[in-house]
Amino acid sequence: MFNQLRNIDSAFGHIKRFSLFFLLCCFGVSGFTLWKAFEMVRYAQQRVYVLVNGKAVEVFAGEKKDNLMVELRDHIKMFHYWFFTLDPDEKVIQGNIAKALNLADESGRKAYDNLKEQGFYNNLISANISLSLQVDSVQLDINSYPYVFRCFATQKLVRSSSTVFRKLVTRGLVRSVSRSDNNPHGFLIERWETVENGDNTLVGR
Structure with missing residues (x-):
């Protein structure tokens, strides 16, 4: 019976560690996704298109x-x-x-x-x-x-x-x-x- 309890406690510990690791991975992936999204938005905002002789030409905004x-x-x-x-x-x-x-x-x-x-x-x-x-x-x-x-x-x-x-x-x-x-x-x-x-x-x- 004590062996079963130890096995249950050990399994619960493994599940707890796995859940914590999975949660950290989710936070990491979410943070990286948000960072890349903001980078893409900032990059897109710096792109400007102007018409030159009827053609759209890409230019970049800057300071x-x-x-x-x-x-x-x-x-x-x-x-x-x-x-x-x-x-x-x-x-x-x-x-x-x-x-x-x-x-x-x-x-x-x-x-x-x-x-x-x-x-x-x-x-x-x-x-x-x-x-x-x-x-x-x-x-x-x-x-x-x-x-x-x-x-x-x-x-x-x-x-x-x-x-x-x-x-x-x-x-x-x-x-x-x-x-x-x-x-x-x-x-x-x-x-x-x-x-x-x-x-x-x-x-x-």
Whole structure:
């Protein structure tokens, strides 16, 4: 009888240990499953699809600091592109200038007002001149804040009789602001000024 009791006690102990081991395994598997599920959700949230020429392209979301130099350069390039890409059409000029002024402070507005007072935009329209700009390079110093930049670009003025290329050098500061539809990078150009703007070459037509 004592042997039967010992056998029952031993069997109960084995069952108890097995049940505890099985329970720990269940907790382990459940925890691992939850962890992988959260990882997959976080990864999926970082995936963004944008339409480029009618095709869905996968991009990845990240912190601004991860692509600081890239975003700063693109912000500066887009400001100069909108400010200096002009056709002899008042609506085109107003539309492009409005997009540019969303990316800069009052120094951009002041430069626009000065050009307007000098009759620059009226001359473009009356002479049917198209103006475009190619940014060659952007120098950045991100060791101080606001960030200091210098932009080197080439302007192209197309007239009915000739095409003129001008060297353009500007400088200014960039500080961080909130992102918006009008300012997707979340930067603002400050103290913007032209350092050099001279004719490079003249091509007859």
